[in-house]
Amino acid sequence: MAKLQKVASNASTGLRAVNGFQSFLRQTSRIIKPNAEKVFFDWGLLIFLTGFLLGRAFILAKILPFILPFFASVYMMKRERTGLAFISLMIGAVTVSIENVSYAFSTIVLFFIFNIFFSRVKRHHIGLVPFQVFLSVFISHLGIVYLYQQQLIMYDVLMASVEAGLSFILTMIFFQSVPLLSVPKRRQHLGVEEIVCLIILLASIVTGTTDWYVNNMSIQHIITRYIVILFAYVAGGTVGCTVGVVTGLILSLASVSSLYQMSLLAFSGLLGGMLKEGRKFGAAAGLLIGTCLISFYVEKQTDIIFSIIESVIAIGLFLLTPSILLKQLAKVVPGTDEYSSDQQQYLRKIRDLTANRIVQFSNVFEALSSSFSQPSQYAKMEDELTDEELFICKISNKCCNSCLKKDHCWSNHGERTYNYMAEMMDLVERDKLIKNGQFIRDWGKYCQRSVKMADLMKEEVFYFRANQRLKKQVQESRRLVAEQLLGVSKVMVDFAQEIQREKENHQIQEEQILQALINFGIDVNQVEIYSLEQGNIDIEILIPFENEYGECQKLIGPILSDILKETVVVLKEESSKIPNGNYLVTFGSDKSFVIDTGVATAAKGGGFISGDAFKIMDVGAGKHAIAISDGMGNGERAHIESNETLKLLQKILNSGIEETVAIKSINSILSLRTTEEVFATLDLAMIDLHDASAKFLKIGSAPSFVKRGHHVFKVEASNLPIGIIDEFEVEVVSEQLKAGDLLIMMSDGIFEGPREVENYEMWMKRKIGELETNNPQEVAELLLEEVIRTNMGDINDDMTVVVAMVNRNLPEWTSIPAYSVMAQ
Structure with missing residues (x-):
């Protein structure tokens, strides 16, 4: 028991020590990080160290391809560091030899x-820098060789060409790598090519430590293995193996004896990435296993121990590397979880910023709407008085203020004076003041300035009424703007909420669907589920074949329909832009109901231009709209008015503004844009294809009829035509339609067209009930023909009838049971 307590005490002590050390590292990193960034990046220490090591680096014992590419890259990309790069390269070269x-x-x-x-020949010459490097290295190499040997042979020319060619390639590589050494604060997401370029730069830098040993242990081997295990742990086996191959290849070029290092590093990087699920110790085990296997196969027995110790030291450095640095590195490497999370966080931030800006704009529109809808203080004071009181006050101020009997008339007999002036105002407006002699005599006896008052009244009353009409029109304009701004505000709020809606995690359902399709024998690459909401399913499937024979409609859609218990159809197909590429197919919910329509029209007198207009449109969100508009009168003017009304309606409905606000806006626009009496009726039916519910908005239009079996009932509402009055409330009539219903909408030319008919409603119900066909087009034509026949072939008005039949949506293909497929 005492031993157990002692072991537990030692364990807890060790745990506290580890936690304390980690806490110390975190606190130290917070203090050191800002200073380290300042020294390495702002002061250029990182470029200095890189230049120093590249100045020492060579391959094949005598080729120096790293010096000029690095200098040229710094000169072109970070010109302010050119002097520092030159000094560091010279210092590094002098540590090797004077020849270097x-x-x-x-x-x-x-x-x-x-x-x-x-630069003098071509203005933008940065693309020619690799050629400049090639020529400089080629000429310098031959010049130095000739200076020391006093002769040139073909071997020298060949080596100069190889060195110049390597410098040419390294210049393009360093162009992508050098900026990473001097931009610490801007978050960069590296591509695959950039990662390879960075690894080549790191391997080139490490090449400068070729002859550095500590107790027979190579500093170069320790650093390269540390780099490999670092990338293997962060990015997985693929990147780890790539880093190992690239690093080992450059080291083997520097020293042929290090050729086996490429195998060791590549194999260790692959094992470390595969064992990264075991966290740091798993990646470390991968490096240690790879070192042991390759060292036992290649190294001498006396060198195996040193190779293992080098790997152990690299593992120690790796274990001491703070986790925060590993996470920061993982965020810039594609394919890692941290990179995906960082990308999602960035996209979420952009999405939230966009949604917030939209909400702010919505608040602005709402505030403007409130500002337009609230009258000013002066208008509120005027609203407390009637128009008649305002006018009489204005006249009395002009005429009575200088009169000596003002107090007698208004203070002592104010009510009597007011009644006289009100009666005189009424007589002036009706142009009967002169004809009413009794009133003129009584008014002359009562008021000393009766003639002046009467003349002033005649002069001002018409201006006053015109001003009242103008004020009312301005108020209507304000109300129109307020309603439209409020409608736009609501649409923007809905849009912001749609943007902020998170994509739900449907990983399990995606795997089930993918497995079901594969088991069925359908080759599918990827399944992405964006929504499984009833009636709003949204699934994208990537298939490696073209949908030439309708496989998506006939097989994939029915399988999805059975899995999701809802009819799923193909909404969109996108072919690949490259030959033999993948095809992206979008699947979505099918509507529960469909609408079949038929239309019959006739212009007055058999003409070509009808004053009626109709539109059958899909306004999104599973809503189907049918509208008929009848312009005032007949001919081209009525035709223009009715079509303009429906065009405005379609644009406003497509924007997402609700129906009542849309109709009020159209009414205000039509009533304000002209002083002439131009009116238009509007008959609108909005049918929800998910449940067949319908909303009817009838503005001065004829009633509609619904035929359900042998029963016919009427749908009507009492609203004046658009443009007659400025302010009105839209009456909305709701009806629940059923499959098989016939909806008949018509203009007044059809409803009131039959002659010698006393009750149009009863006559129309009877004719609709007697129809023996349910085909919408046939019903429309029969009704139009019946009305014309009752008028002895005369067409006394524009006639339009639209018939819509509500049917259940029967899918083209039945569902395919997937439970047996899922069980396989």
Whole structure:
């Protein structure tokens, strides 16, 4: 028991020590990180260290392809660091030999000469920099060799060409890598090519430590294995293996004896990435296993221990690396969970910012609407008085203020004076003041300024009424603007909510659907579920074949219908832009009901231009709209008015504004845009195809009829035509339609067309009930023909009848049971 307590005490002590050390590292990193960024990036220490090591790096014992590409990249990308890069390269080269310094200096001088020449020949010459590097390295190499050997052979030309070619390639690679050494604060998401370029740069830098040993252990081996295990843990086996291959290849070029390092690093990176699920210790185990296997196969027995120790040291550095640095590295490498999470977080932030801006705009529109709908303080004071009182006050101020009997008339006999002036105002408006002699005599006895008052009254009353009409029109304009702004505000709020709606996680359902389709024998690459809401299913499936024989409609759709217990159909197909690519097919919910329509029209007198207009339109969200408009009168003017009304209606409904606001807006527009009496009726039916519920908005239009079996009933509402009055409330009539119902909508030319008919409603019900067909087009034509026949062939008015039949939506293909497929 005492031993157990001692073990537990030691364990808890060790745990506290580990936690304390981790806490110390976190606190230290918070303090060191800002200072380290300032030293390495702002002061350029990272570029200095890179230049120093690249100045020492060589391959094949005598080729120096890294110096000028690095200098040229810094010169073109970060010109303010050019001097620092030059000094670091010279210091690095001098630690190797004087020959290296002379070579580095000559190549840089030649590069400047070529750069000045090319800059004068071509303005934008950055694309020519690799060629400048090639020429500078080629000429410098031959010049240095000739200076020391006093002769040139073909081997020298070949080596100069190889070195110049490598420098040419490295310049393009460093162009993508060098900016990463000097931009610490801007978050960068690296592509695959950028990662490879960065690894080549890191491997090139490490090449500068080729001859660095500590107790027979290579610093180069420790660093390269640390880099490999780092990327393997962060990005997985694929990236780890790639990093190992690239790093090992460059090291083997620097020293042929290090050729086996490519196998060791590649295999260790692959194992470390595969074992990353075991966290750091799993990746470390991968490196250790790879080191042991390759070392036992290649190394001498005396060197195996040193190779293992080098890997152990690299593992120790890896274990001491703070997790926060690993997460930051993972965020910029594609394919990692951290990268995907960071991308989603960024997209979510952009989405929220967009939604918030839309909401802010919505609040602005709402505030403007409130401002337009609220009258001013002056208008409120005027509203407390009637128009008649306002006018009499205005006249009395002009005429009575200078009169000596003002107090007698208004203070002592104010009511009597007011009644006289009110009666005189009425007589002036009806142009009967002169004819009413008794009133003139009584008014003359009562008022000392009766003639002046009468003349002023005649002069001002008509201006006053015109001003009242103008004020009313302005108020109507304000009300129109207020309603439209409020409608736009509501649409923007709905849009913001739609943007902020998160995509639900349907991973389990996606896997089930994918497995069901594969078991059925359908080759499917990917399934993406965006919505499983009833009536609003949205699924995208990536298939590797073209839907030439309707496989999606005939097989995939029916299987999805059985799995989701709802009819699913193909909504959209997108073919690949590359040959033999994938095809993206979008599946969605089918509507529960469909509408079949028929239309019959005739112009007055058998003409070509009808004053009636109709539209059958889909306004989104599963809503179907049918509208008929009848312009005032006949002919071209009525035709223009009715069509303009329906065009406005369609545009407003498609924007998402509700029906009542749309009709009020149209009414206000038509009543304000002209001073002439131009009216139009509107008959609108909005049918929801999910449940067949319907809303009828009838503005001065004829009633509609619904035939259900042998029963016919009327749908009507009492609203004046659009444009007659400025303010009105839209009466909405709701009806629940059923499958098989016939909806008959008509203009007044059809409803009131039959002659010698006393009760139009009863006559129309009887004719509709006697119809033996349910075909919408036939019903429309029969009704139009019947009305014309009762008028002895005369067409006394524009006639339009639209018939819609509500039917259950029967899918083209039945569902395919998927339970047996899922069980396989």
